[in-house]
Structure formats: structure tokens, C-alpha cells
Amino acid sequence: MTTETVNTAGADVSASQKKSFGGIKGLIKRYENLGYKAKKKIMHFISRIFVYFVLIEMAFLFILPFIYIFSTSLMTSQDYMDPTVQYIPTTVNWDNFVKAYQALDYIRSFFNSFGTSVLSALFQTVACALIGYSLGRYKYKGRNLIFLFVVLVLLIPPQVMILASYGLWATLSMVNTWGPVVLPTVFGLGLRGALFVLIYMYFFQRIPDVMDDAARIDGAGPIRVFGIIMLPLVKSAIAIVFIFSFVWHWNDNYEAPTYMYLEGYQTLQPRLANIRNYFSLYAQSQMMSELDRALSEPMLFAGCLMVMVPVLLVYIFGQKQLAAGIERIGVIE
Amino acid sequence: MKKQIKAKKQLAHSQKYTLLSFEKRRSIEGFLFSIPWLIGFLGFIVIPLVLSVRISFFQTVLTDLYGFQGTSTFVGINNYVKVIQDPSIGQTVFESFGMSIIKVPVIVAFSLFVAVLLKQEFPGRTVFRIIFFIPVILAGTIMTYLFADGVGNMSVFSTITTGVNEINTFFGTIMSNIGSIMWASSVEILIFLAALQSVPATLYEVVEIDGATAWESFWHVTLPYISPFVILNCVYALVDSFVASDNPVMSIMNTMTQEGTKYGQASALSWLYMLATLAVILIFILLTRRWLK
Numbered sequence: 142m143t144t145e146t147v148n149t150a151g152a153d154v155s156a157s158q159k160k161s162f163g164g165i166k167g168l169i170k171r172y173e174n175l176g177y178k179a180k181k182k183i184m185h186f187i188s189r190i191f192v193y194f195v196l197i198e199m200a201f202l203f204i205l206p207f208i209y210i211f212s213t214s215l216m217t218s219q220d221y222m223d224p225t226v227q228y229i230p231t232t233v234n235w236d237n238f239v240k241a242y243q244a245l246d247y248i249r250s251f252f253n254s255f256g257t258s259v260l261s262a263l264f265q266t267v268a269c270a271l272i273g274y275s276l277g278r279y280k281y282k283g284r285n286l287i288f289l290f291v292v293l294v295l296l297i298p299p300q301v302m303i304l305a306s307y308g309l310w311a312t313l314s315m316v317n318t319w320g321p322v323v324l325p326t327v328f329g330l331g332l333r334g335a336l337f338v339l340i341y342m343y344f345f346q347r348i349p350d351v352m353d354d355a356a357r358i359d360g361a362g363p364i365r366v367f368g369i370i371m372l373p374l375v376k377s378a379i380a381i382v383f384i385f386s387f388v389w390h391w392n393d394n395y396e397a398p399t400y401m402y403l404e405g406y407q408t409l410q411p412r413l414a415n416i417r418n419y420f421s422l423y424a425q426s427q428m429m430s431e432l433d434r435a436l437s438e439p440m441l442f443a444g445c446l447m448v449m450v451p452v453l454l455v456y457i458f459g460q461k462q463l464a465a466g467i468e469r470i471g472v473i474e
Numbered sequence: 475m476k477k478q479i480k481a482k483k484q485l486a487h488s489q490k491y492t493l494l495s496f497e498k499r500r501s502i503e504g505f506l507f508s509i510p511w512l513i514g515f516l517g518f519i520v521i522p523l524v525l526s527v528r529i530s531f532f533q534t535v536l537t538d539l540y541g542f543q544g545t546s547t548f549v550g551i552n553n554y555v556k557v558i559q560d561p562s563i564g565q566t567v568f569e570s571f572g573m574s575i576i577k578v579p580v581i582v583a584f585s586l587f588v589a590v591l592l593k594q595e596f597p598g599r600t601v602f603r604i605i606f607f608i609p610v611i612l613a614g615t616i617m618t619y620l621f622a623d624g625v626g627n628m629s630v631f632s633t634i635t636t637g638v639n640e641i642n643t644f645f646g647t648i649m650s651n652i653g654s655i656m657w658a659s660s661v662e663i664l665i666f667l668a669a670l671q672s673v674p675a676t677l678y679e680v681v682e683i684d685g686a687t688a689w690e691s692f693w694h695v696t697l698p699y700i701s702p703f704v705i706l707n708c709v710y711a712l713v714d715s716f717v718a719s720d721n722p723v724m725s726i727m728n729t730m731t732q733e734g735t736k737y738g739q740a741s742a743l744s745w746l747y748m749l750a751t752l753a754v755i756l757i758f759i760l761l762t763r764r765w766l767k
Binding site: 189200203210290294297299301302324381385410460 | 507511594661688
């Protein structure tokens with residue numbers, strides 16, 4: 142290191158020693174003397190390292206909750222309290238899952254959650270495509286007004302309407318059925334419906350006009366053009382909307398629990414939210430110690446894992462389509 | 475000669491006519507496609523909105539929520555006055571607005587940064603693109619539990635900023651919530667990715683030939699091109715934080731409805747809150763409309 146600094150200092154002093162490059166200064170000089178292509182290659186390499194470094198770091202932050210849930214769900218309460226036990230439990234405690242299964246009333250809640258989520262996702266995928274198609278590919282009087290309505294629906298917090306809607310559903314005696322959650326999605330509304338409309342609109346706008354002009358000249362009607370030409374062209378949007386709709390409905394802990402609150406009609410989310418109460422009741426009935434009662438955390442996270450699994454599966458199996466959707470979104474063909 | 479002009483006129487007229495009818499046909503088609511949504515809009519948005527305005531003027535009971543049967547009493551703007559006069563509500567609203575305004579720039583900057591990185595071509599990018607959507611899976615109750623357990627709380631970051639008092643509270647809030655802020659940015663990353671991928675590659679080639687560095691091309695090509703999406707993302711992040719179920723204003727509304735007698739007040743509060751949020755968003759759009767096009 143010292144010799145190198147001496148060298149560069151020497152290079153600065155005497156012009157005769159131009160060739161002896163060393164140290165960081167020398168490296169920069171050597172880099173400056175390279176050709177365009179080599180320069181680009183080096184910069185590319187450096188940026189690649191930087192990108193990987195930053196992304197891996199952040200990806201870790203995003204995976205961390207998964208690891209936390211998974212490891213905590215396998216711990217005993219002693220492990221959970223022990224500060225020396227971090228992430229790796231001393232013994233695997235499967236009992237957490239059994240207790241969480243009972244507390245969640247898993248089969249019935251799962252059925253409610255899954256039914257509402259799948260139906261809503263299916264309906265939204267179709268209905269939002271219709272309105273998105275209308276907004277994205279047609280110009281007509283009032284189109285801008287309808288677009289404004291869609292944006293407005295996006296901006297109105299559901300909390301403003303939930304009381305009035307609850308009353309409406311109650312007069313229709315449809316509270317504690319799947320109706321309040323599923324019916325709005327039939328028309329392309331419902332949970333984040335407006336966002337899906339905008340996504341579809343965006344995708345439909347990107348398709349070149351020649352596509353449907355050609356089909357029209359060949360004599361296809363509007364429904365045919367929509368179903369056979371247009372929908373297959375926005376496959377990636379369909380994947381995005383279906384997956385997001387399913388996941389958001391599954392995780393909905395506001396609207397669905399408000400409409401479906403009776404025992405047996407609940408979805409998984411409110412059961413999970415009340416899991417602590419269940420455990421304290423359970424502990425009282427079993428004459429468990431104060432400590433055990435307070436430490437329901439591992440069971441709680443076992444419950445979290447059980448609630449997560451279906452979404453995770455949808456995500457993993459739909460991942461290819463989702464990735465394709467993300468790859469293609471916004472790309473101009 | 476005259477004949478020719480006449481023929482030409484006729485041709486032009488007929489062309490115009492067919493064009494019009496075709497366009498008319500198309501516009502009717504387009505409208506037909508939007509009809510289901512409009513029906514739903516009327517039934518599930520307009521009617522509840524109108525009814526909720528009505529509720530906000532009544533002292534209601536659950537059996538007669540809309541005041542049609544006479545058991546509820548009309549109280550005029552009393553509910554609104556009560557909400558405005560309650561100092562704790564006002565304070566909570568301002569605090570939650572302040573928190574949103576701190577959070578949003580961080581969310582947008584972070585998601586833009588991640589989107590720029592994810593746009594690069596490198597092996598394994600699909601895996602990363604998938605990973606950054608994990609928070610969407612964990613949303614809801616699970617996320618609440620995770621925050622309660624302090625998983626999103628990066629105490630390492632918050633200790634860095636201790637010492638500088640003025641900045642401390644500001645950065646302290648950001649840093650101790652860095653996990654939650656990052657996890658709130660999945661949809662924003664998606665929108666930015668879409669925007670970045672729509673920038674024509676030829677623009678980058680042009681500035682590269684002119685000798686621009688990656689940094690310069692980001693500031694002079696990418697950012698101006700995607701500026702509408704930056705605004706869009708800001709609005710989305712604002713709305714998202716305003717209506718999040720862990721927002722303190724939302725929990726005030728929930729407790730009001732759970733008490734069973736304050737439906738009118740809850741409605742009034744929700745309307746005032748909605749108008750306030752719309753005002754904030756409108757002001758934001760007016761301030762930034764320069765970058766919208």
C-alpha cells in the first residue's frame with residue numbers, strides 16, 4: 142500500500158513514470174484510459190453488484206415476517222419468553238396448531254372465507270373487465286363522467302357507507318350471508334373494485350386499434366370482439382386482478398366481519414382477531430397457570446400460518462401468471 | 475363541372491353519414507358495456523351515500539336507522555357540531571393527517587427506488603419481483619399481530635437518529651416505522667414498474683449517444699416521463715393511509731358505532747373526514763398538476 146502511494150505520488154511529480162498506475166487514483170486513471178465498451182462493461186458489473194446487494198437486503202426485510210411467523214408458531218411458550226432463543230425453537234411444538242385449529246373453528250370459517258373470496262374474485266375479474274373495456278376502448282358521451290365516478294369510488298372510504306349499507310342489507314335480511322360481500326362484485330364494485338377497473342382500462346388502452354378493426358371487418362360483433370379478441374390479449378391483467386382480488390378479500394378484516402358476525406358465519410379474519418380471548422377462556426377452563434394464559438403468542442402465530450396457507454398457495458401457483466403480468470404491464474408492444 | 479362538385483359533395487356527405495352512424499353505433503356499444511357497473515354504482519354507492527347523509531342528521535336507533543318510522547329524532551346539524559366541538563377527535567384527525575403526510579413521500583420514494591432496481595435486467599429478477607408482493611399476502615389481521623410484536627419496528631434505525639432533537643421526532647417516526655412503510659408499498663411498486671416499462675427504450679438510446687450517465691438519464695428522461703405516475707402513486711398512498719383500518723380516526727368511528735347510540739355522529743364524522751381527505755387530495759392535485767401532463 143505504501144509503495145503504491147509512493148508510486149502515484151511519483152507519477153504526479155515526474156511525467157516519465159506515466160505507466161506505473163497504482164492505488165485508487167491509479168485505478169481511476171486506468172479506467173479512464175479504457176475504451177467505451179470496456180468502460181460500459183465495468184460499470185455494468187459494478188451496478189449489478191450494487192443492485193443485488195440492495196435487493197437482497199430489502200428482500201430479507203420483506204421475508205422476515207414469514208420467518209418470524211413460521212418459527213414462532215413452532216415454539217413452546219417457554220421458548221417464546223426465553224431471550225436466548227431467537228428464531229430457532231429448542232423443541233418443535235406441533236400442539237400449537239391443534240389449539241389454533243380449534244380456536245379458529247377452522248373448517249367452517251375456512252369455508253366462509255374461501256367461498257366469499259373465490260366468488261368475489263371471479264365476479265370482479267369478469268365485471269371489472271367489462272367496465273374497463275368500455276372506458277379503455279370506447280369514446281362516447283358521458284364516458285369521462287363514468288371515469289370520474291370510478292375515481293370517486295376509489296377515493297370514498299368504505300367507512301362512510303358501511304353503516305347505511307349495513308342497514309340496507311339488514312332490511313333485505315341478508316346479513317350473515319355471503320350476499321353483502323359477493324353481490325357488489327357481480328357489478329364490478331366491492332372491495333377495491335375501482336382499482337381493478339383502472340388496471341383493466343390501462344391494459345385495454347394499450348392494445349392497438351388494428352386488432353379489433355380487423356375482427357370487425359371480418360364481421361365479428363361487439364361481444365365476440367370482446368370475448369375472443371380482447372380478453373385473451375389482457376391475460377396478464379386477468380391474472381393480476383384475480384390474484385389480488387382473492388388475496389384482498391381473504392385478508393378483508395373490515396367489511397366481511399361487519400356483515401358476517403354470527404358464530405358459524407364468520408370468516409377466518411375475525412376469528413383470528415379474537416383468538417386471544419378464546420385462549421384466555423380456554424386457559425381458565427383448563428386451570429392453566431397465569432403465565433401460560435398470557436403466552437398464547439406461539440398459538441396465535443400458528444393460527445396466522447393456518448390463515449395464510451391458502452393465499453400462499455394461490456400466490457405460488459399463480460406466481461407464473463402474476464410474474465408474466467408484472468413483466469408485461471406497461472410494455473408497449 | 476357542377477355535376478362533379480355535386481357528386482363530390484354527395485360522396486362527402488355519405489361518407490360523413492356512414493362515419494357518424496358507425497361512431498354512434500360504437501358509442502352505444504361502449505355505453506352498453508358500462509351499464510352493469512352503473513347499476514351497481516347506483517345500488518351500492520349512490521343509495522348508501524344518500525342514506526348515510528340522512529343518518530348524519532338524525533339521532534338514530536338501530537331498528538330505525540334511516541328515521542323513516544319516526545322512532546328516530548331529527549337533530550339537524552347537531553351531530554356535526556358535536557363532532558367538530560370534540561377536541562380529541564380534531565386532534566386525532568390532525569395527527570393522522572400529519573402521519574400520512576410524513577409517510578407518503580417515503581413510501582413513494584422507496585417504491586420508485588425499488589421499481590427502478592427491479593426494472594433492470596438481471597438473472598433472478600422474477601424472484602425478487604415476487605418477493606416484494608409478500609406484504610399483500612400478510613395484510614389484515616396478521617399484519618396487526620406482527621406490528622404488535624414489533625417485527626416491523628427496526629429499533630436499529632431509530633437509535634441512529636437519536637441526538638438531533640428537532641429532526642429526531644420526524645426521522646424517529648419514519649425510522650421506527652420503516653418496516654410498516656416498506657410493507658405498504660407493494661401496489662406502488664407495481665404501478666411504478668408499469669410506468670417504467672412504458673418509457674420508450676429509444677429515448678434512453680438517444681441520451682446515451684449524447685453521453686448522458688445513468689444518473690442524468692434518470693433525472694432527465696425517466697422522471698419527467700413517469701411524473702404523472704408519481705402523482706398517481708402519491709394519491710394512492712394518501713388514500714390508502716386515510717382509509718387503513720389501523721388509522722386512529724377509523725377506530726374512533728368503530729367505537730362510536732359499537733356504543734349503539736351514536737350512529738348519527740359516526741356518520742357525521744365519516745362525512746367530515748371524507749370531505750377533509752378529498753380536500754387534501756384535491757389540494758395536492760392542484761399543487762402538482764404541472765407534472766400531471
